[in-house]
Amino acid sequence: MKLQQLRYIWEVAHHELNVSATAQSLYTSQPGISKQIRLLEDELGVEVFARSGKHLTRVTPAGETIIKVAGEILKKVEGIKQIAQEFSNERKGELAIATTHTQARYALPGIIRSFVEEYPDVSLHMHQGTPMQIAEMAANGTVDFAIATEAMDLFADLIMMPCYRWNRCVIVPKDHPLTQLSELTLEAVARYPLVTYVFGFTGRSKLDEAFREKGLSPKVIFTAADADVIKTYVRLGLGVGIVAKMAIDETLDSDLVALDASKLFKPSTTKIGFRKGTFLRGYMYDFIQRFAPHLSKELVDEAYLHNSKTELDELFANIELPMY
Numbered sequence: 001m002k003l004q005q006l007r008y009i010w011e012v013a014h015h016e017l018n019v020s021a022t023a024q025s026l027y028t029s030q031p032g033i034s035k036q037i038r039l040l041e042d043e044l045g046v047e048v049f050a051r052s053g054k055h056l057t058r059v060t061p062a063g064e065t066i067i068k069v070a071g072e073i074l075k076k077v078e079g080i081k082q083i084a085q086e087f088s089n090e091r092k093g094e095l096a097i098a099t100t101h102t103q104a105r106y107a108l109p110g111i112i113r114s115f116v117e118e119y120p121d122v123s124l125h126m127h128q129g130t131p132m133q134i135a136e137m138a139a140n141g142t143v144d145f146a147i148a149t150e151a152m153d154l155f156a157d158l159i160m161m162p163c164y165r166w167n168r169c170v171i172v173p174k175d176h177p178l179t180q181l182s183e184l185t186l187e188a189v190a191r192y193p194l195v196t197y198v199f200g201f202t203g204r205s206k207l208d209e210a211f212r213e214k215g216l217s218p219k220v221i222f223t224a225a226d227a228d229v230i231k232t233y234v235r236l237g238l239g240v241g242i243v244a245k246m247a248i249d250e251t252l253d254s255d256l257v258a259l260d261a262s263k264l265f266k267p268s269t270t271k272i273g274f275r276k277g278t279f280l281r282g283y284m285y286d287f288i289q290r291f292a293p294h295l296s297k298e299l300v301d302e303a304y305l306h307n308s309k310t311e312l313d314e315l316f317a318n319i320e321l322p323m324y
Helices: 003-013 019-026 030-044 061-088 101-107 109-118 131-139 204-213 227-235 282-291 297-304 309-316
Strands: 049-052 055-059 093-099 122-128 145-148 158-166 168-173 194-197 220-224 240-244 256-260 268-275
Touching (some): 003 061, 019 030, 101 240, 109 282, 145 282, 158 297, 220 227, 227 256, 282 297, 297 309
Parallel strands (some): 093 122
Antiparallel strands (some): 145 268, 168 256
16 A cells, blocks of 8 residues: 555545546546556455446445545645654745635735745645635645634534634715614614625624524625625615625725624624644744734644633633734
């Protein structure tokens, strides 16, 4: 059994069983991959993939377990490489992050800029996606860190640590009737069509919960994963927008009025996390603390030792998070 063979079955499984696409991504030949997979199956005495002629059709039950273990082995091998690199050159390497558009566009730019200036030899890769995609990328080792607000239950395989709290604002054109109210209420907002985040994105659950508790059923006429898209459609008069307060730029959005909605909705908490068993290099600790200054190396190491969400919640229970 060779590491190369484990790499091949893992990559084929994650390229929708397309051996040709796998060969291209690994810069090798299709026949070479097929041959090595066959040799591995012969050695193990079981098929990893079912076939129809020359085509792979599905992963066998035995193959599912083998591929899962192969992924764990490959992750440990990568960890060994990172340990060696840390001792040979602690300021050179790669860092991959998965997050949502709102975090990437509004919360991270300053952090990224200062990090790149400090570590010019670290290649930084940003991946955007849904909370489910973010969780999957972090869990399977595609990225080092996941940064997200929603769907914390998707992160069971990750060590998630709280970074900051934030709330929302209601955005409308300058001449909108809501700008004339002495006090903004959910009842007043619910009278208008709403333009907001897709369910599962950027604190959307807190928004739905607030209306539900008041017995209100607002008409959500348009949803998007991108705050800038939401603002565009508010400008077109499609409806009243509800976005993260951090997504408002006083200069670029000067044609809109941002109404404070912090009394209408419960605040949300953004978290950063990594896969259990990940070897954290020095610059990774630094990135975490730049994003969340209270997450010192000592506190991150302590979180690393906790195995359940309950234990992590207890660890961070007395830490006062900043409000973004």
